[in-house]
Amino acid sequence: MLILEQWINGLALGGVYALIALGFTLIFGVLKLFHMAHGDVFMFTGYIVVSIVVFAFGGLPFFVVLLIAMAVASLLGMAVERVAFRPYRQSDEIIPLISGIGMSLILQNLALLIWGPGQINYSFNVGIGNVSFGGIQITGIRLVILAASIVIVLIFNYWLYRTRTGRAVRATAADPQTASMMGIRPELIILLTFGVGSALAGAATALVGALYGAIYPALGFSMGLKAFAASILGGLGNMTGAVVGGLLLGVLEVFTASYINVAYQDAIAMGIMILVLLIRPNGLLGKAVEDKL
Amino acid sequence: MTKIVLAAREVRKHYGGVRAVDGFSCELQEGRLIGLIGPNGAGKSTLFNLLSGAVKPTSGSIELAGEPVAGMRPDQFSRRGAARTFQNIRLFKRLTILENVLAGFHQSSDLSLLRGVLGLSSYQRGSADVLERAGALLEAFGLYAKRNELAVHLSYGDQRRLEIARAMASQPRLLFLDEPAAGMNAYEGQQLVELIRRLWEENTQLTVFLIEHDMDVVMKLSQEIFVLDSGRLIFHGTPEEVRGSDVVREAYLGGDLDA
Numbered sequence: 286m287l288i289l290e291q292w293i294n295g296l297a298l299g300g301v302y303a304l305i306a307l308g309f310t311l312i313f314g315v316l317k318l319f320h321m322a323h324g325d326v327f328m329f330t331g332y333i334v335v336s337i338v339v340f341a342f343g344g345l346p347f348f349v350v351l352l353i354a355m356a357v358a359s360l361l362g363m364a365v366e367r368v369a370f371r372p373y374r375q376s377d378e379i380i381p382l383i384s385g386i387g388m389s390l391i392l393q394n395l396a397l398l399i400w401g402p403g404q405i406n407y408s409f410n411v412g413i414g415n416v417s418f419g420g421i422q423i424t425g426i427r428l429v430i431l432a433a434s435i436v437i438v439l440i441f442n443y444w445l446y447r448t449r450t451g452r453a454v455r456a457t458a459a460d461p462q463t464a465s466m467m468g469i470r471p472e473l474i475i476l477l478t479f480g481v482g483s484a485l486a487g488a489a490t491a492l493v494g495a496l497y498g499a500i501y502p503a504l505g506f507s508m509g510l511k512a513f514a515a516s517i518l519g520g521l522g523n524m525t526g527a528v529v530g531g532l533l534l535g536v537l538e539v540f541t542a543s544y545i546n547v548a549y550q551d552a553i554a555m556g557i558m559i560l561v562l563l564i565r566p567n568g569l570l571g572k573a574v575e576d577k578l
Numbered sequence: 579m580t581k582i583v584l585a586a587r588e589v590r591k592h593y594g595g596v597r598a599v600d601g602f603s604c605e606l607q608e609g610r611l612i613g614l615i616g617p618n619g620a621g622k623s624t625l626f627n628l629l630s631g632a633v634k635p636t637s638g639s640i641e642l643a644g645e646p647v648a649g650m651r652p653d654q655f656s657r658r659g660a661a662r663t664f665q666n667i668r669l670f671k672r673l674t675i676l677e678n679v680l681a682g683f684h685q686s687s688d689l690s691l692l693r694g695v696l697g698l699s700s701y702q703r704g705s706a707d708v709l710e711r712a713g714a715l716l717e718a719f720g721l722y723a724k725r726n727e728l729a730v731h732l733s734y735g736d737q738r739r740l741e742i743a744r745a746m747a748s749q750p751r752l753l754f755l756d757e758p759a760a761g762m763n764a765y766e767g768q769q770l771v772e773l774i775r776r777l778w779e780e781n782t783q784l785t786v787f788l789i790e791h792d793m794d795v796v797m798k799l800s801q802e803i804f805v806l807d808s809g810r811l812i813f814h815g816t817p818e819e820v821r822g823s824d825v826v827r828e829a830y831l832g833g834d835l836d837a
Contacts, residue, residue, distance in 0.1 A: 449684065449705070452673070456681040459670040462632065468656035468685030468748060 290421050291539055297427040297496070299535020300434030304489040305508060306515035306527040307441060308362075308482030314458045314522040315478045317378070321385035322365055324509020325392035327486040330358040331500045332400050334490060339407045347411045347495065351433065354491035355484040362483020363476055371472075389505070396502040409495040430492045437488050438528060444481070445524065454478060458522075486512075507551075518558050520571025529569055534558070581608040582644070583659070583752050583785045584629065589638030589648075591624055591809075598624040600809035601638070606752065611778050611786045613800030615793070615820075617830055621809040622789045623665055623756060629787075630662045630754045631655030643751060657685055659751030663741040663758060665789075671730035675721055675740055678729050679712045682747025712747065719743040719773070735766045739773065746777065755788040759795060771795055797821065805829065 305327060312320045334354045338345055345353075369388040373380045413425030445451040454474055456464040461471040493508075494500070515534045519526025534554055541550040561569065584606040591599040599621045606612060616622050627633035629640060631652040640648040642658040661682075670678050716722040719739050724732065732740060738758060745753055758774065759767040778786050790796045796803065797817040805813040805820060807829040813820060820826055 449680070449708075452677055452681055453684055455673060455677075456670050456684075459672060460668055462652065463664070463668045463670070464681065465652035466630065466632065466656055466660075466662060467681050467744070468653050469681070470651070470653045 287421075290423060291543055292536065293423050293431065294427055295536030295539035296532055297430040297434075297535070298539055299532035300431055300438075301489045301492050301496075301531075302511050302515050302534050303528040303531025304434055304437060304485045304492070305512035306519070306531045307438065307524060308485040309509075309512040310516040310519075310522055310524065310527040311445075311454075311482045311485075312478055313516065314524075315454060315475060316370070316381075318370065318381050319385065319513070320482075321382065321509070322369065322388040322392060323482075323486060323512060324507070325389045325505035326358055326362050326365060326483050327490050327508050328500070328502065328505025329392045329396055330354055330361055330483075330487050331490045331494060331504065332396055332405075333357050333361075334487075335405060335407050335494070335500060336400075339409075344410070347409055347429065347491075350409055350494075351488060351491040354494075355487040358487025358490060359480045359484040362479040362486070365483075366476060366479040371475075389509070393502045393505065400502075402502065404499050404501040406499050407494070408498045409491070411495050426495050430496060433488065433492060437485065441481070441485065442524070450477070514555060514558050517568055518561060520568030523568065523570045526568055526570035533569075582606065583608045583642070584787075585639075585641040586629060587639045589625075589628055589640060590636045591621075591628055591633065592636045597809050599628060599635075602628075602806070602809075602811055604804060604811070604814070606785055606787060608751070608785055609783055611775075611799055611801050612788070613796040613803040613817075614787060614789045614806060615791075615796055615803060616806035620806040620829075622806055624809075625806065626662065626754050626756050626787075626789060630660050632662075653685070656748060660754070661745035661748045661750035661752070662754035663738075663745055663756055665756040665760065667734075667737050667741055669729040669732075669737055669741060669744070671728065673729060674726050675716065675729055675732065676712060676725040678740060678744050679715055679747050680708065682744040683708050683712060685748060715743050715747060718777075735762055735770075738762065738770065742773070742777070751783065752785045752787065755786065755790075757789050757791060759790065759792060767792065767795065771799060775799060 305323070309320060309323050312318060312323070334350065334357055338350050338353060365388055369384045370381045373384055411426050411429045413429055415425055416423050416428060445454060453464065453469045454477065456467065457469060457471050457474040464474075465471050511534060512531075515530035516527050517530070518533060519528070519530030537554040537557055538550045541553040545553065565571070582605050585604070587603050589599060589602045590597070602625055614622055614625070624633070628635050631647065631650060631654070634649055638648065639646060642655065642660060645658060647655055647658060670681060673681065713722060713725070716725055719742070721736060721740055721743065724736070729737065729740060742755065742758065755774065759770050762770060774786065774788070778784055788796075788799070790799075800817055803815065803817055803820045804811060805826050812829055813823050813826050815823070
C-alpha cells in the first residue's frame, strides 16, 4: 500500500514540474528560445506572494493565493519579456539566451538583496486535512496539488487548442510572418505567451509553497533545470510531452528518494533522462524536426 | 469612376547594391483580375512582398484603399484588406485544415480574448458564425471532408487550394496569388484556373493580382497585365497588347509568348 502513496506523492510533485515545464515549452514553441529565467520568475513570484499573502494578509483561502500567484507571475513574466527578450528579436539566437541568463542572475540577486540569503519558512493553509482510505494515508496538500495541476492543465489545453487566441498562438509558433499576414500581431501573441506561460509557473509557485513552505534565492535555478529536463524528456515544444515529462520526473524522484536514497534523487532522475534521450533523441513524444520547404 | 484598391508610387527595394524593385508605380482598380509577368529574377515576388506588406520598401509610397501603408506591419496590411498566398506553400502544417482557415478569419472574427474568457453569448454566437463561414469556404474549395486532417498530410494540389481558401477567409479586397498553379500538372492547373475565376466572379469587389509563369493561364485569366523586367515596369496593357509588344518579346529574349 505504501507504493500507492508513493505514486500519488510522485504524481503531485510531477504535476508541479509539469506546470513549469508547460510554460517553458510553450515559450520555446513560440519564440524558439530557452527561457533561462523561467525558474527565477517562479522563485521571485514565490517571494512576492509570501510577502503579500502570508505576512500582509495572513489566512487568505488557498484558492485566492493561487490566483494571486498566477497574476504576479504573469506580470513578472511579461516584464521579463519586454526587458530581456524583445529588444533582441532580430538578433542572433544566442543573444536572447545570454540575456535570459542575465535576467536570471538579476532576479536571484534582487531576491538576495530584498529578502536576504537565508531560507524563509511559511505555510499556506490548503484547508484539507489528511485523507486515509484502505490503509493508505495521503496528505491533503498533495491531493490539492494533484487536483489543481489537472484542472489548470485542462484549462490551458482548452485555451490553446479550442479558442481563437490559442489558435493564433499556435499559428505564430508555426510561422510568425505568415500569421501576421492573417492579421495576427506576433508581438502581442509573444507577450501573451509569456503571460500565460509564466502564470503556469506562478500556479506551481503556490502549489510548491503549500508543499514545502520554504523559499530561498537558488530555488528558481533547480526548478528551472527540472522544467528544462521535463520538457526535453517529453519532447521540446510538445505540450503533452511537457506534462508526461514532468510527471515522469516527479515519480522518478519520489521513488528514488524513498527506495534508494534521497541524496541521489536528482542524480538518478537526470541519469534516467539521459538514457531516455540516448534512445529517443527527440524526447518521448517529440517528432523529428521537419525542414522548411 | 471605379475605385482604386491599391496605388503604388515609385516603390523601390534595394538589397545592398541589388535593385530588386526599382521604382514601380501602378494603380489597381477594384474588381479586376490582373496578371504580373516577367522573366526569372525580374523582381515579381519581391514586388508582391512589398505590396502585401511582407517586406518594407526602401522608398516609395503604397496606398491600400486610399490609406498610406508603406512601412506598416503585415497585420496592418491584412486589416486593410490585403491577403496572399506564397510561391512556396506556407501553411500552418501542424494545424488542421479547418484551423488553417480559422486562422485566416482571425481579424474579421473580431472576438476578443476578454469576451471569450467572460463567455459572453455574443462570443458564442460569433464563433458559431465563424465556424459556419469557414465550413462554407472549405466546401467551396472541396476540402470540407478533410477539414480535421493536418495540413501537412494534404496532397500538393490541395495544399495550394487550402492556401487560397485561408487567404479568402480574411475577406480581402485585394488577393495576391504568387504562382498558384506552380508544380501542378495541366489538369490540376486548369481546375485551379476555373476555381480562381469562379472566386473572382462571385466576389464582385475582389481584385485578384497574380504572378504566373504559364503564359497560357495568364493570358486566359487576366484583364490586364503588368510586365516586369530587372525590377522595372516595362509594359502594361491587355493580354492582346502584351502579346503584340516588341518590348515584352525582347525582355523574354525570344521566349514563346504565343500560347
